[in-house]
Amino acid sequence: MSTLSGIAAYGVHLPYWRLTHATIQQAVGRRVGKGARTVAGYDEDTTTMAVEASRRALAGVGNDIDSVLFATTAPAYIDKTNATAVHGALGISPDARAADVGGAVRSGTCALLTGLERSGRTLVALADTRTGPSGSSDEATGGDAAAAFVVGPATESTPLIAEFLGAGSASTEFLDRWRAPGDPWSQTWEERFGEGAYAEAAARSLTNALKETGLSIGDLDKYSVTGLSPRAARSFLASSGVSRGAVADDLVGRIGYSGAAHAGVALAAMLDTASPGQILAITVLADGADTLFFRTTDAIATARPATTVEDQIAAGRDSLSYVDFLSWRGLVARQMPRRPDPDRAAGPASHRMVDWKYGFVGSRCLECDTEHLPPQRVCLRCGVTDRMVPAPLAHTQATVATYTIDHLAFSPAPPVVGAVIDFDGGGRFSCELTDIDPDTLQIGQRVEMTFRRLSTAEGIHNYFWKARPSADAPTAEGHRS
Incomplete structure:
Protein backbone atom coordinates (compact mmCIF):
# COMPACT_ATOMS: atom_id res chain seq x y z
CA MET A 1 0.00 0.00 0.00
CA SER A 2 1.32 3.43 -0.95
CA THR A 3 1.87 6.16 1.64
CA LEU A 4 1.37 8.86 -1.01
CA SER A 5 -1.80 10.82 -0.28
CA GLY A 6 -4.26 12.30 -2.72
CA ILE A 7 -7.77 12.21 -4.15
CA ALA A 8 -9.28 8.80 -4.87
CA ALA A 9 -12.73 10.06 -5.91
CA TYR A 10 -14.87 13.20 -5.90
CA GLY A 11 -18.40 14.39 -6.51
CA VAL A 12 -20.37 17.64 -6.70
CA HIS A 13 -24.00 18.50 -6.09
CA LEU A 14 -25.45 21.64 -7.68
CA PRO A 15 -29.13 22.21 -6.83
CA TYR A 16 -31.76 21.98 -9.54
CA TRP A 17 -33.03 25.53 -9.07
CA ARG A 18 -31.52 28.78 -10.40
CA LEU A 19 -32.36 32.38 -9.57
CA THR A 20 -31.44 34.63 -12.46
CA HIS A 21 -30.05 38.09 -11.96
CA ALA A 22 -32.79 39.37 -14.28
CA THR A 23 -35.40 38.03 -11.83
CA ILE A 24 -33.71 39.78 -8.92
CA GLN A 25 -33.42 43.00 -10.90
CA GLN A 26 -37.12 42.96 -11.77
CA ALA A 27 -38.05 42.46 -8.11
CA VAL A 28 -35.73 44.99 -6.45
CA GLY A 29 -35.55 47.59 -9.23
CA ARG A 30 -31.77 47.76 -9.46
CA ARG A 31 -29.23 46.17 -11.77
CA VAL A 32 -27.33 43.25 -10.21
CA GLY A 33 -25.45 41.99 -13.26
CA LYS A 34 -25.94 39.08 -15.62
CA GLY A 35 -26.14 35.36 -15.04
CA ALA A 36 -27.75 33.19 -12.38
CA ARG A 37 -27.02 31.61 -9.04
CA THR A 38 -27.74 28.13 -7.69
CA VAL A 39 -30.46 27.86 -5.05
CA ALA A 40 -31.03 24.95 -2.69
CA GLY A 41 -34.60 23.66 -2.94
CA TYR A 42 -37.08 24.08 -0.12
CA ASP A 43 -36.36 20.47 0.87
CA GLU A 44 -32.57 20.87 0.82
CA ASP A 45 -30.04 22.13 3.33
CA THR A 46 -26.30 21.76 3.76
CA THR A 47 -26.67 18.26 5.20
CA THR A 48 -28.74 16.90 2.31
CA MET A 49 -26.45 18.54 -0.26
CA ALA A 50 -23.39 17.05 1.44
CA VAL A 51 -25.03 13.62 1.24
CA GLU A 52 -25.71 14.01 -2.48
CA ALA A 53 -22.16 15.13 -3.32
CA SER A 54 -20.76 12.31 -1.16
CA ARG A 55 -22.92 9.70 -2.89
CA ARG A 56 -21.39 10.73 -6.21
CA ALA A 57 -17.90 10.57 -4.73
CA LEU A 58 -18.43 7.12 -3.22
CA ALA A 59 -20.16 5.65 -6.27
CA GLY A 60 -16.99 4.18 -7.74
CA VAL A 61 -14.97 3.41 -4.61
CA GLY A 62 -17.42 2.12 -1.99
CA ASN A 63 -18.00 3.35 1.54
CA ASP A 64 -15.00 1.81 3.32
CA ILE A 65 -14.22 5.08 5.09
CA ASP A 66 -12.26 5.70 8.30
CA SER A 67 -13.61 9.18 9.03
CA VAL A 68 -16.06 11.78 7.77
CA LEU A 69 -15.27 15.51 7.94
CA PHE A 70 -18.06 17.97 7.17
CA ALA A 71 -17.49 21.71 6.70
CA THR A 72 -20.17 24.38 6.28
CA THR A 73 -20.98 27.92 7.41
CA ALA A 74 -24.70 27.10 7.52
CA PRO A 75 -25.14 23.97 9.66
CA ALA A 76 -28.59 22.47 10.07
CA TYR A 77 -27.86 22.02 13.77
CA ILE A 78 -25.78 23.72 16.43
CA ASP A 79 -24.71 21.59 19.44
CA LYS A 80 -25.36 18.48 17.37
CA THR A 81 -22.88 16.95 14.93
CA ASN A 82 -24.23 17.28 11.38
CA ALA A 83 -21.64 14.87 9.97
CA THR A 84 -23.38 11.96 11.71
CA ALA A 85 -26.45 12.39 9.47
CA VAL A 86 -24.17 12.37 6.43
CA HIS A 87 -22.45 9.28 7.84
CA GLY A 88 -25.79 7.53 8.46
CA ALA A 89 -27.22 8.29 5.02
CA LEU A 90 -24.13 6.85 3.34
CA GLY A 91 -24.13 3.61 5.33
CA ILE A 92 -20.56 4.08 6.55
CA SER A 93 -19.30 1.80 9.33
CA PRO A 94 -20.24 2.87 12.88
CA ASP A 95 -16.53 2.52 13.72
CA ALA A 96 -15.72 5.57 11.58
CA ARG A 97 -15.32 8.99 13.17
CA ALA A 98 -17.75 11.70 12.00
CA ALA A 99 -16.98 15.33 12.83
CA ASP A 100 -17.94 18.86 11.84
CA VAL A 101 -15.09 21.24 11.00
CA GLY A 102 -15.43 24.88 12.04
CA GLY A 103 -18.03 27.33 10.84
CA ALA A 104 -16.07 29.76 8.67
CA VAL A 105 -15.55 29.75 4.92
CA ARG A 106 -11.92 28.71 5.36
CA SER A 107 -13.03 25.55 7.18
CA GLY A 108 -13.73 23.96 3.78
CA THR A 109 -10.12 24.16 2.65
CA CYS A 110 -8.85 23.20 6.11
CA ALA A 111 -11.09 20.12 6.17
CA LEU A 112 -9.67 19.02 2.82
CA LEU A 113 -6.09 19.58 4.00
CA THR A 114 -6.79 17.69 7.23
CA GLY A 115 -8.11 14.72 5.28
CA LEU A 116 -5.13 14.75 2.92
CA GLU A 117 -2.70 14.81 5.83
CA ARG A 118 -4.31 11.82 7.62
CA SER A 119 -3.05 8.26 7.16
CA GLY A 120 -6.50 6.71 6.69
CA ARG A 121 -9.25 6.99 4.07
CA THR A 122 -11.33 10.11 4.74
CA LEU A 123 -14.52 11.46 3.21
CA VAL A 124 -14.39 15.27 3.16
CA ALA A 125 -17.83 16.81 2.53
CA LEU A 126 -18.20 20.56 1.92
CA ALA A 127 -21.59 22.27 1.59
CA ASP A 128 -22.94 25.77 1.92
CA THR A 129 -25.90 28.05 1.32
CA ARG A 130 -25.26 31.77 0.83
CA THR A 131 -27.46 34.84 0.77
CA GLY A 132 -27.48 38.53 1.64
CA PRO A 133 -29.76 41.56 2.00
CA SER A 134 -32.38 42.00 -0.70
CA GLY A 135 -30.81 43.34 -3.89
CA SER A 136 -27.28 43.07 -2.54
CA SER A 137 -24.24 41.68 -4.32
CA ASP A 138 -24.07 38.83 -1.80
CA GLU A 139 -27.63 37.80 -2.62
CA ALA A 140 -27.03 37.87 -6.38
CA THR A 141 -23.53 36.41 -6.49
CA GLY A 142 -23.88 33.89 -3.68
CA GLY A 143 -24.61 30.27 -4.52
CA ASP A 144 -25.59 26.97 -2.94
CA ALA A 145 -23.53 23.86 -3.62
CA ALA A 146 -21.70 20.87 -2.19
CA ALA A 147 -18.53 18.97 -3.05
CA ALA A 148 -17.06 15.79 -1.60
CA PHE A 149 -13.68 14.08 -1.86
CA VAL A 150 -12.45 10.65 -0.85
CA VAL A 151 -8.85 11.32 0.17
CA GLY A 152 -5.96 9.42 1.65
CA PRO A 153 -3.39 6.89 0.43
CA ALA A 154 -3.94 4.68 -2.59
CA THR A 155 -5.10 1.11 -2.05
CA GLU A 156 -4.80 -1.99 -4.21
CA SER A 157 -8.42 -1.68 -5.29
CA THR A 158 -8.66 2.13 -5.45
CA PRO A 159 -5.85 4.09 -7.09
CA LEU A 160 -5.50 7.84 -6.70
CA ILE A 161 -6.78 10.03 -9.50
CA ALA A 162 -4.77 13.02 -8.25
CA GLU A 163 -1.68 12.93 -6.05
CA PHE A 164 -1.39 15.62 -3.39
CA LEU A 165 1.94 17.38 -3.96
CA GLY A 166 1.80 19.89 -1.13
CA ALA A 167 0.32 23.16 0.08
CA GLY A 168 1.22 26.59 1.33
CA SER A 169 -0.75 28.84 3.66
CA ALA A 170 -0.80 32.38 4.98
CA SER A 171 -2.99 33.67 7.81
CA THR A 172 -3.80 37.22 8.74
CA GLU A 173 -6.37 38.83 11.03
CA PHE A 174 -8.39 41.61 9.46
CA LEU A 175 -12.07 42.42 9.60
CA ASP A 176 -13.24 42.02 6.02
CA ARG A 177 -16.38 39.85 6.41
CA TRP A 178 -18.18 38.73 9.54
CA ARG A 179 -21.47 37.29 10.79
CA ALA A 180 -22.52 37.06 14.41
CA PRO A 181 -24.33 33.89 15.57
CA GLY A 182 -28.01 34.12 14.63
CA ASP A 183 -27.52 36.73 11.89
CA PRO A 184 -29.10 35.74 8.55
CA TRP A 185 -26.17 36.94 6.44
CA SER A 186 -22.67 38.38 6.52
CA GLN A 187 -21.64 41.99 6.73
CA THR A 188 -18.63 43.37 4.89
CA TRP A 189 -16.43 46.41 4.55
CA GLU A 190 -15.91 47.83 1.08
CA GLU A 191 -14.20 45.21 -1.04
CA ARG A 192 -11.23 47.44 -1.79
CA PHE A 193 -10.34 47.32 1.92
CA GLY A 194 -9.54 43.60 1.78
CA GLU A 195 -7.97 43.58 -1.67
CA GLY A 196 -4.47 44.45 -0.52
CA ALA A 197 -4.52 42.09 2.48
CA TYR A 198 -5.80 39.19 0.39
CA ALA A 199 -3.34 39.79 -2.46
CA GLU A 200 -0.44 39.72 0.00
CA ALA A 201 -1.73 36.53 1.67
CA ALA A 202 -2.33 34.85 -1.69
CA ALA A 203 1.20 35.65 -2.88
CA ARG A 204 2.67 34.30 0.35
CA SER A 205 0.63 31.07 0.21
CA LEU A 206 1.58 30.48 -3.44
CA THR A 207 5.26 31.11 -2.69
CA ASN A 208 5.12 28.72 0.26
CA ALA A 209 3.43 26.04 -1.84
CA LEU A 210 5.99 26.36 -4.64
CA LYS A 211 8.80 26.12 -2.08
CA GLU A 212 7.32 23.00 -0.48
CA THR A 213 6.74 21.19 -3.79
CA GLY A 214 9.81 22.39 -5.69
CA LEU A 215 7.61 23.48 -8.58
CA SER A 216 7.60 26.72 -10.53
CA ILE A 217 4.79 28.86 -11.91
CA GLY A 218 5.47 27.54 -15.38
CA ASP A 219 4.71 23.96 -14.26
CA LEU A 220 1.03 24.70 -13.61
CA ASP A 221 -1.38 23.30 -16.21
CA LYS A 222 -4.57 24.49 -14.51
CA TYR A 223 -4.80 27.18 -11.85
CA SER A 224 -7.89 28.60 -10.15
CA VAL A 225 -8.05 31.48 -7.69
CA THR A 226 -11.28 31.99 -5.76
CA GLY A 227 -12.49 33.19 -2.40
CA LEU A 228 -14.42 35.74 -0.39
CA SER A 229 -13.12 38.69 -2.41
CA PRO A 230 -13.59 38.26 -6.18
CA ARG A 231 -11.88 41.59 -6.72
CA ALA A 232 -8.77 40.44 -4.84
CA ALA A 233 -8.84 37.08 -6.64
CA ARG A 234 -8.84 38.79 -10.04
CA SER A 235 -6.13 41.25 -8.99
CA PHE A 236 -3.85 38.54 -7.65
CA LEU A 237 -4.38 36.24 -10.63
CA ALA A 238 -3.40 39.02 -13.02
CA SER A 239 -0.11 39.53 -11.19
CA SER A 240 0.67 35.89 -10.35
CA GLY A 241 2.66 35.16 -13.49
CA VAL A 242 0.47 32.19 -14.44
CA SER A 243 0.00 31.89 -18.19
CA ARG A 244 -3.43 32.79 -19.50
CA GLY A 245 -3.88 29.31 -20.94
CA ALA A 246 -3.52 27.76 -17.48
CA VAL A 247 -6.18 29.93 -15.81
CA ALA A 248 -9.29 27.92 -14.90
CA ASP A 249 -12.75 29.45 -14.46
CA ASP A 250 -13.67 29.52 -10.77
CA LEU A 251 -17.40 29.35 -11.81
CA VAL A 252 -18.49 32.26 -9.59
CA GLY A 253 -19.93 34.03 -12.64
CA ARG A 254 -22.00 30.97 -13.58
CA ILE A 255 -23.30 29.51 -10.30
CA GLY A 256 -22.38 32.08 -7.64
CA TYR A 257 -19.89 31.78 -4.80
CA SER A 258 -20.75 28.84 -2.55
CA GLY A 259 -18.70 29.67 0.54
CA ALA A 260 -17.01 26.73 2.26
CA ALA A 261 -17.93 24.45 -0.66
CA HIS A 262 -16.67 26.60 -3.49
CA ALA A 263 -13.02 25.58 -3.47
CA GLY A 264 -14.19 21.98 -3.76
CA VAL A 265 -16.53 22.76 -6.66
CA ALA A 266 -13.78 24.66 -8.52
CA LEU A 267 -11.27 21.84 -7.92
CA ALA A 268 -13.79 19.26 -9.13
CA ALA A 269 -14.41 21.27 -12.30
CA MET A 270 -10.67 21.20 -13.03
CA LEU A 271 -10.54 17.45 -12.40
CA ASP A 272 -13.48 16.95 -14.79
CA THR A 273 -11.39 18.19 -17.74
CA ALA A 274 -7.83 17.32 -16.65
CA SER A 275 -5.59 14.93 -18.54
CA PRO A 276 -3.21 12.46 -16.87
CA GLY A 277 0.01 13.99 -15.60
CA GLN A 278 -1.24 17.56 -15.32
CA ILE A 279 -0.40 19.84 -12.39
CA LEU A 280 -3.52 21.44 -10.86
CA ALA A 281 -3.42 24.26 -8.32
CA ILE A 282 -6.01 26.25 -6.45
CA THR A 283 -5.61 29.29 -4.22
CA VAL A 284 -8.46 30.06 -1.83
CA LEU A 285 -8.82 33.51 -0.22
CA ALA A 286 -10.53 33.36 3.17
CA ASP A 287 -9.07 34.96 6.32
CA GLY A 288 -5.70 34.58 4.62
CA ALA A 289 -5.01 32.14 1.81
CA ASP A 290 -4.31 28.47 1.12
CA THR A 291 -2.77 27.06 -2.05
CA LEU A 292 -2.98 23.33 -2.87
CA PHE A 293 -1.09 21.45 -5.62
CA PHE A 294 -2.14 18.15 -7.21
CA ARG A 295 -0.83 15.96 -10.05
CA THR A 296 -3.37 13.87 -11.94
CA THR A 297 -2.65 10.19 -12.60
CA ASP A 298 -3.58 7.83 -15.41
CA ALA A 299 -6.67 6.82 -13.39
CA ILE A 300 -8.28 10.25 -13.95
CA ALA A 301 -9.35 9.23 -17.45
CA THR A 302 -11.66 6.46 -16.24
CA ALA A 303 -12.58 7.43 -12.67
CA ARG A 304 -14.50 10.68 -13.12
CA PRO A 305 -18.11 10.89 -11.85
CA ALA A 306 -20.81 10.01 -14.36
CA THR A 307 -22.28 13.50 -13.92
CA THR A 308 -19.78 16.36 -14.22
CA VAL A 309 -19.98 19.89 -12.85
CA GLU A 310 -20.68 21.15 -16.37
CA ASP A 311 -23.55 18.64 -16.74
CA GLN A 312 -25.14 19.95 -13.55
CA ILE A 313 -24.75 23.59 -14.55
CA ALA A 314 -26.54 22.83 -17.82
CA ALA A 315 -29.32 20.87 -16.08
CA GLY A 316 -30.47 23.71 -13.81
CA ARG A 317 -33.96 25.19 -14.01
CA ASP A 318 -33.94 29.01 -14.05
CA SER A 319 -37.64 29.68 -13.46
CA LEU A 320 -37.47 30.25 -9.68
CA SER A 321 -39.36 33.37 -8.58
CA TYR A 322 -37.85 35.90 -6.22
CA VAL A 323 -40.66 35.46 -3.69
CA ASP A 324 -40.15 31.68 -3.65
CA PHE A 325 -36.43 32.21 -3.10
CA LEU A 326 -37.08 34.48 -0.11
CA SER A 327 -39.72 32.11 1.24
CA TRP A 328 -37.45 29.07 1.05
CA ARG A 329 -34.79 31.07 2.88
CA GLY A 330 -37.26 31.93 5.65
CA LEU A 331 -37.03 35.65 4.84
CA VAL A 332 -40.68 36.02 3.78
CA ALA A 333 -43.61 34.54 5.71
CA ARG A 334 -46.30 32.99 3.51
CA GLN A 335 -49.78 31.87 4.47
CA MET A 336 -49.49 28.37 5.87
CA PRO A 337 -52.22 25.73 5.51
CA ARG A 338 -54.95 25.76 8.16
CA ARG A 339 -54.02 22.41 9.60
CA PRO A 340 -51.83 21.18 12.47
CA ASP A 341 -48.07 21.56 12.16
CA PRO A 342 -46.20 18.35 11.31
CA ASP A 343 -45.16 16.20 14.24
CA ARG A 344 -41.50 16.41 15.11
CA ALA A 345 -39.37 13.38 14.34
CA ALA A 346 -38.88 11.15 17.37
CA GLY A 347 -35.31 10.41 18.40
Missing part, protein backbone atom coordinates in the same frame (compact mmCIF):
# COMPACT_ATOMS: atom_id res chain seq x y z
CA PRO A 348 -35.78 6.82 19.66
CA ALA A 349 -37.75 5.72 16.60
CA SER A 350 -35.23 7.35 14.26
CA HIS A 351 -32.39 5.58 16.04
CA ARG A 352 -34.08 2.18 15.86
CA MET A 353 -34.65 2.54 12.11
CA VAL A 354 -31.49 4.46 11.20
CA ASP A 355 -30.57 2.11 8.32
CA TRP A 356 -33.99 2.65 6.75
CA LYS A 357 -34.54 6.30 7.55
CA TYR A 358 -31.05 7.53 6.66
CA GLY A 359 -29.59 4.76 4.51
CA PHE A 360 -32.77 3.67 2.66
CA VAL A 361 -32.03 0.01 3.37
CA GLY A 362 -35.02 -2.29 2.89
CA SER A 363 -35.16 -6.06 3.31
CA ARG A 364 -35.15 -9.00 0.90
CA CYS A 365 -36.78 -12.36 1.63
CA LEU A 366 -34.34 -15.27 1.39
CA GLU A 367 -37.15 -17.64 0.42
CA CYS A 368 -38.80 -15.78 -2.47
CA ASP A 369 -36.51 -12.76 -3.15
CA THR A 370 -39.31 -10.25 -2.52
CA GLU A 371 -38.04 -6.76 -1.67
CA HIS A 372 -39.76 -4.91 1.20
CA LEU A 373 -39.85 -1.16 1.70
CA PRO A 374 -39.79 -0.39 4.60
CA PRO A 375 -38.00 -3.51 5.88
CA GLN A 376 -40.22 -6.22 7.36
CA ARG A 377 -39.79 -9.33 9.53
CA VAL A 378 -42.63 -11.22 7.84
CA CYS A 379 -42.58 -11.61 4.06
CA LEU A 380 -45.67 -10.14 2.46
CA ARG A 381 -45.56 -12.67 -0.38
CA CYS A 382 -44.66 -16.07 1.11
CA GLY A 383 -45.32 -15.39 4.81
CA VAL A 384 -41.99 -16.65 6.11
CA THR A 385 -40.75 -14.96 9.31
CA ASP A 386 -37.25 -13.63 10.10
CA ARG A 387 -35.73 -14.81 6.84
CA MET A 388 -34.67 -11.37 5.65
CA VAL A 389 -31.36 -9.81 4.60
CA PRO A 390 -30.66 -6.07 4.16
CA ALA A 391 -31.46 -4.63 0.73
CA PRO A 392 -29.75 -1.24 0.16
CA LEU A 393 -31.71 0.64 -2.50
CA ALA A 394 -30.48 4.23 -2.28
CA HIS A 395 -28.31 3.74 -5.39
CA THR A 396 -30.82 1.62 -7.32
CA GLN A 397 -32.72 3.33 -10.11
CA ALA A 398 -36.46 2.91 -10.55
CA THR A 399 -39.27 3.46 -13.02
CA VAL A 400 -42.43 5.48 -12.47
CA ALA A 401 -45.36 3.03 -12.43
CA THR A 402 -48.03 5.67 -11.82
CA TYR A 403 -48.25 9.18 -10.42
CA THR A 404 -50.53 11.98 -9.34
CA ILE A 405 -50.13 15.75 -9.47
CA ASP A 406 -51.83 17.37 -6.47
CA HIS A 407 -52.59 21.09 -6.70
CA LEU A 408 -54.52 21.15 -3.39
CA ALA A 409 -51.99 19.76 -0.92
CA PHE A 410 -49.69 22.39 0.57
CA SER A 411 -46.10 22.59 -0.63
CA PRO A 412 -43.51 25.41 -0.66
CA ALA A 413 -43.05 24.47 -4.34
CA PRO A 414 -46.47 23.38 -5.60
CA PRO A 415 -47.80 21.16 -6.98
CA VAL A 416 -47.04 18.06 -4.91
CA VAL A 417 -46.07 15.20 -7.21
CA GLY A 418 -46.52 11.72 -5.75
CA ALA A 419 -45.53 8.54 -7.54
CA VAL A 420 -45.39 4.78 -7.19
CA ILE A 421 -42.00 3.60 -8.42
CA ASP A 422 -40.66 0.12 -9.24
CA PHE A 423 -37.00 -0.50 -8.44
CA ASP A 424 -34.75 -2.37 -10.82
CA GLY A 425 -34.51 -5.93 -9.52
CA GLY A 426 -37.70 -5.71 -7.47
CA GLY A 427 -39.35 -3.55 -4.85
CA ARG A 428 -42.20 -1.03 -5.13
CA PHE A 429 -42.37 2.22 -3.19
CA SER A 430 -44.70 5.21 -2.92
CA CYS A 431 -42.91 8.55 -2.51
CA GLU A 432 -42.81 12.22 -3.44
CA LEU A 433 -40.94 13.40 -6.53
CA THR A 434 -38.71 16.45 -6.37
CA ASP A 435 -36.62 18.53 -8.81
CA ILE A 436 -39.11 17.84 -11.58
CA ASP A 437 -41.19 19.78 -14.08
CA PRO A 438 -44.66 18.19 -13.75
CA ASP A 439 -45.39 18.92 -17.41
CA THR A 440 -42.61 16.54 -18.47
CA LEU A 441 -43.48 13.64 -16.16
CA GLN A 442 -44.39 10.34 -17.80
CA ILE A 443 -45.24 6.81 -16.79
CA GLY A 444 -42.10 4.80 -17.46
CA GLN A 445 -39.80 7.70 -16.58
CA ARG A 446 -36.54 6.72 -14.93
CA VAL A 447 -35.88 8.11 -11.45
CA GLU A 448 -33.24 7.88 -8.73
CA MET A 449 -33.39 8.42 -4.99
CA THR A 450 -32.24 11.62 -3.30
CA PHE A 451 -31.80 12.48 0.38
CA ARG A 452 -34.01 15.41 1.42
CA ARG A 453 -35.53 17.26 4.39
CA LEU A 454 -39.23 16.44 4.62
CA SER A 455 -40.11 18.94 7.36
CA THR A 456 -38.84 20.80 10.38
CA ALA A 457 -40.84 20.87 13.61
CA GLU A 458 -39.77 22.24 16.99
CA GLY A 459 -36.21 22.59 15.75
CA ILE A 460 -35.91 18.96 14.60
CA HIS A 461 -35.30 18.21 10.92
CA ASN A 462 -37.04 15.17 9.52
CA TYR A 463 -34.76 13.72 6.84
CA PHE A 464 -35.79 10.97 4.44
CA TRP A 465 -35.72 10.06 0.75
CA LYS A 466 -37.55 11.31 -2.31
CA ALA A 467 -37.14 10.44 -5.98
CA ARG A 468 -36.00 12.71 -8.80
CA PRO A 469 -35.52 12.26 -12.57
CA SER A 470 -32.43 10.20 -13.26
CA ALA A 471 -29.47 12.26 -14.46
CA ASP A 472 -27.98 9.52 -16.63
CA ALA A 473 -30.93 7.55 -17.98
CA PRO A 474 -33.26 8.48 -20.86
CA THR A 475 -36.97 8.99 -20.32
CA ALA A 476 -38.97 5.95 -21.34
CA GLU A 477 -41.88 6.20 -23.73
CA GLY A 478 -45.15 6.54 -21.88
CA HIS A 479 -48.17 8.68 -21.36
CA ARG A 480 -49.52 11.11 -18.81
CA SER A 481 -51.91 9.77 -16.19
